[in-house]
Amino acid sequence: MKAKQFLLNSKALVAAIFSAAIFFAGCKKDDAMAETTPEVSLSTEATEATASATAVRALEGYGATTLGGTGKTVYRVTNLNSSGSGSFMAALGSNRTIVFDVAGTINNFSYTGYNVTNLTIDGTTAPSPGITVSGGSSNGIAFEDGCHDIIVKNIRVRNMGNDGFAVTNGAYNIVFDHVSSSGNHDGNLDVTAGAYNVTVQYSLLGGGASDWSGNMLIAYTPTRNVSVHHNLLLSKTTGGVGERNPMVHSSNGSPGSNMMVDFRNNLVYNWGRNGGTGSGYGTGIDYEGTANVINNFYQSAAAASSAVSMDPDPTAGSGSQAYIAGNVSGNSGVNPNSGSNRAMYPITGGGVVTTQSACEAATIVRAEAGAQPLDAIDQALIAQVSLTACGTVPPSNQAPTVSAGSNNSITLPTSSVTLTGTASDPDGTISSYAWTKTSGPAATIGSPSSVSTTVSGLTAGTYVFNLRVTDNGGLTANSSVTVTVAAASGTNQNPVSNAGPDKAVTLPTNSTTLTGSATDDVQVASYYWEKVSGPSGGAITSPTSATTTITGLNVGTYVYNLRATDNVGATSNDAVNVVVSGSGTPPPINTNPISNAGADKSITLPTNSVTLNGSGTDNGGSIAGYLWEKISGPSGGSISSPNSATTNITGLNAGTYVYNLRVTDNQGATGNDGVTIVVNGVTTPPPVGYGTLLYTQLYDVSSSVNTSGGIRNTRSTSLYKTGPGSFRSEVRYADRNLNNGYRGEMAYQGTTYNPTEGVIEYDVYYQGWKNWGGGGSTILWQPTTSGASAVVGLQNYDGNFKVVRAIGSTVTQQSGTLRAVAPNTWYKMRWEVKWSSSSDGYIRLYIDNVLYYSFTGQTTDGSGTPYLKVGQNRWSITSGSNSVVHYDNLRIYQK
Structure with missing residues (x-):
């Protein structure tokens, strides 16, 4: 357009009009899009230091080392919709911190995450009264297979069709900090099915x-290492069950071999059945559960002597083990430590928690538990609690205060600066300091655990450093300082501002979104939108963000300018026109595109690269960009073309990798899809002198059979036929689908019908398979005998080669051990065969040229060609289970 061309050609005039440099103060977008400017990425520490009036509590217990989304991309939630652009649901994923620009209740919300890693859900960032998710048909917020390093704090979950919060199926390194859960139809917070390294605190x-x-179920092998400390558990439910505070059962291995739960410094109130007025128990340990139950406060109108109960179901297992001590009851004359402990000392194994007396902890919990600030429902729940039998409790620990010092500015070639912090504690001492870099280019912190430190190796750009202090009671405080490093004099280049494409709007639609951007030789520090011309209206909602909404537009043409300022104050400008016409049909609402990362891949080393073929589709628009990211996996696995639909992944190592393809449409909406690459280890090479390769077949999972009750179910397939000769073959048994309880067998099988005399040789690699039922490799030579089928085989039973002979339905194992079988060893097998029509013949077996077995029998005449048959057999221990039959990396050679 001419107006825009004139403005673009008049940069000097625009620069004179817009001279004020306004530095970046935050980035707010109209959907859950990633903030890409480094200095606005909110770290966990920064959020804790500024967002809540409640003292920040350090993460403790088994989940204390959980990383969460610290240092990852920040996603903003800008509405309370259950899905779609800007919603909480759209923001969920890996490698991110989710913050909230809105407060209130998100209805009809249910989320279960799979393979989600390095995520922080930070409800402390929401305005008062915070975020509640409610009314979903399934779990509220759950993490299952492949999820790890996740922190959820200051979120409420209510009225879900199943659990409020759940961690299951092997998820690990999970923390729930200051969360609330109530009104759900199963449990409020359950940890089951192999989850481990989990902390639930101040909830x-x-x-x-x-x-x-x-309230809470912690159960099922091999769930372990769960810390539940400083929480308020109120079980009162009219007419319902008020137990499981928590219920602990089904440990991994023998009792006490793994700590399942460390339950300490909690406040358990109004437990029991029928609204806390009838029978029932508070905390239960049964079915070989293992737990510490230490320094908790219990009070209820129920049978108070059952505050802590071992094996509450008298028919349950008898192997439960718990250490129960230091608990206090608000019920007069009741001792909650009098149960059958079955442990003389606390069950250890890590998971350290700063521990107070039961009464002191109960006072802390009553003051701090739950998502902060408390809403009306949580306030009413806490108002029920009164702490009797505690008397005067010492005051709780107060948080320290800290300052990271004044902001610094330097100019290259100066490349170091000294950061001087200060800290104090009103009721104790400072026990530790920790400096970390929150954002900015690379730098070296000289003394990260001192109150002051030198930071060196600085380059041009803006850095933010955080100082975290911890007092002797475990409370922490944070403060940040900014270091601005300017380029050497005369070397800085102006940034390049881009206000985005012109916009056309037709009333009654009277708003639009302007998406700006800028590039710089070092770093863009701030954005500033301003209206240059146009009718009345057209307000700018976020003038200091790269992206802003323009509202209240009227008929006419508007011109807006975007000024970008870099870290040393240089600026540039760009303008965009918004043309508003008369009334008409509103434009359609943009929908998220659909990403397709392609089919999962499986390769075997030495092949160490693979091609991923992705794609994206968009309803009513077009795909504007692609981004491949590595989510998890071993080292290696470089992405050759991260911004293309198709890319090569190179340098792969043995293991399982997960990659994500994000597609972005022409209006900025995104969609994600993942793909898994399984890299199998290097196949054991065949012995020297194999000869000519005749046949190759790689991993195949297409063949399966049902098995029943330990009955052998054999499956064999002809793979290669040839004329007379001597053959060798190699089979690698590496089944990823089966584990303990199954047996693998290699079978090399030859058959002849012609009167013949000859030799068949095999090289067998024994890899040390499971010895259940006498398993291992089997070599069979099967002639046809008069009236019955005869099989003479050499099998590995319990690590020894033995002979098995089967004629008809009679199967016998020859006595004595032929030879011990060493794992990971090659053996040469040699069968001598001699058969004539209507006369005796023989089969002789040699192992490494030593004769071990000779079998004489009679066969009928026939015709045909000798052929080699190679197969594998599987069967299971238990009735009704499934077994997979396949051939894995089979190669047949002719000498």
Whole structure:
């Protein structure tokens, strides 16, 4: 357009009009899009230091080392919709911190994450009264297979069809900090099915629906290493069950071999059945559960002597083990430590928690538990709690205060600066300091654990450093300082501003979004939008963000300018026109594109690269960009073309990799899809002198059979036929689908019908398979005998080669051991065969040229060609289970 061309050609005039440099103060977008400017990425520490009036509590227990999304991309939630652009659901994923620009209740919300890693959900960033998710048909927020390093804090979950929060199926390194959960139909927060390294702290679990199961279940092999400390558990539910505070059962291995739960410094109130007025128990340990139950406060109108109960179901297993000590009851004359402990000392194994007396901890919990600030429902729950039998409790620990010092500015070639922090504690001492870099280019922190430190190796750009202090009671505080490093004099280049494409709007639509950007030789520090001309209206909602919404537009042409300022104050400008015409049909709402990362891949070393073929589709628009990211996996696995639909992944190592393809449409909406690459280890090479390769077949999972009750179910397939000769073959047995309880067998099988005399040789690699039922490799030579099928075989039973002979339905194992079988060893097998029509013949077996077996029998005449048959057999221990039959990396050679 001419107007824009004139403005673009008049940069000097625009620069004179817009001279004020306004530095970046935050980036707010109209959907859950990633913030790409480094200095606005909110670290976990920064959020904790500024967002909540409640003292920040350090993460403790088994989940204390959880990383979360610290240092990852920040995603903003800008509305309370259950899905779609700007929603909480759209923001969920890996390698990110989610913050909230809105407050209130998100209805009809249910989320279960798979393979989600390095995620922080930070409800402390929401305005008062915070974020509640409610009314979903399944779990509220759950993490399952492949999820790890996740922190959830200051979020409420209510009235879900199943669990409020759940961690299951091997998820690990999970933390719930200051969360609330109530009114759900199963449990408020369950940890099951092999989850481990989990911490639940300073949270409120407040009763459920009338048909619920109870507050908290921690169960099922091999769930372990769960810390539950400083939480308020209120079980009162009218007419319902008020137990499981928590219920602990089904440990991994023998009792006490793994700590399942460390339950300490919690406040358990109004437990028991029928609204906390009838029978029932508070905390239960059964079915070989293992737990510490230490320094908790219990009070209820129920049978108070059952505050802590071992094996509450008298028919349950008898192997439960718990150390129960230091607990206090608000019920007069009741000792909650009098149960059958079955452990003389606390069950250890890590998971350190700063521990107070039961009464002191209960006072802290009553003041701090739950998502902060408390909403009306949580306030009403806490108002029920009164702490009797505690008397005067010492005051709780107060948080320290800290300052990271004044902001610094330097100019290259100066490349180092000294950061001087200060800290104090009103009721104790400072026990540790920790400096970390929150954002900016590379730098070296000289003394990260001192109150002051030198930072060196600085380059041009803006850095943010955080100082975290911890007092002797475990409370922490944070403060940040900014270091601006200017380029050497005379070398800085002006940034390049881009206000985006012109916009056309037709009333009654009276708003539009302007998406700006800028590039710089060092770093863009701030953006500033301003209206240059146009009718009345056209307000700018986010003038200091790269992206802003323009509202209240009227008919006419508007011109807006975007000024970008770099870190040393240089600026540039660009303008965009917004043309508003009369009334008409509103434009359609943009929908998210659909990403397709392609089919999962499987390769075997030495092949160490693979091609991923992705694609994207968009309803009503076009795909504007692609981005491949590595989500998880071993080292290596470089992405050759991260911004293309198709890319090569190179340098792969043995293991499982997960990659994500993000597609972006022409209006900025995104979609994601993942793909898995399985890299199998290097196949054991065949012995020297194999000869000519005749046949190759790689991994195949297409063949399966049902098995029943330990009955052998054999499956064999002809793979190669040839004329007379001597053959060798190699089979690698490496089944990823089966584990303990199954047996693998290699079978080399030859058959002849012609009167013949000859030799068949094999090289067998014994890899040390499971010895259940006498398993291992089997070599069979099968002639046809008069009236019955005869099989003479050499099998590995319990690490020894033995002979098995089968004629008809009679199977016998020859006595004595022929030879011990060493794992990971090649053996040469040699069969001598001699058969004549209607006369005796023989089969002789040699191992490494030593004769071990000779079998004489009679065969009928026939015709045909000798052929080699190679197969594998599988069967299971238990009735009704499935077994997979396949051939894995089979090669047949002729000498």
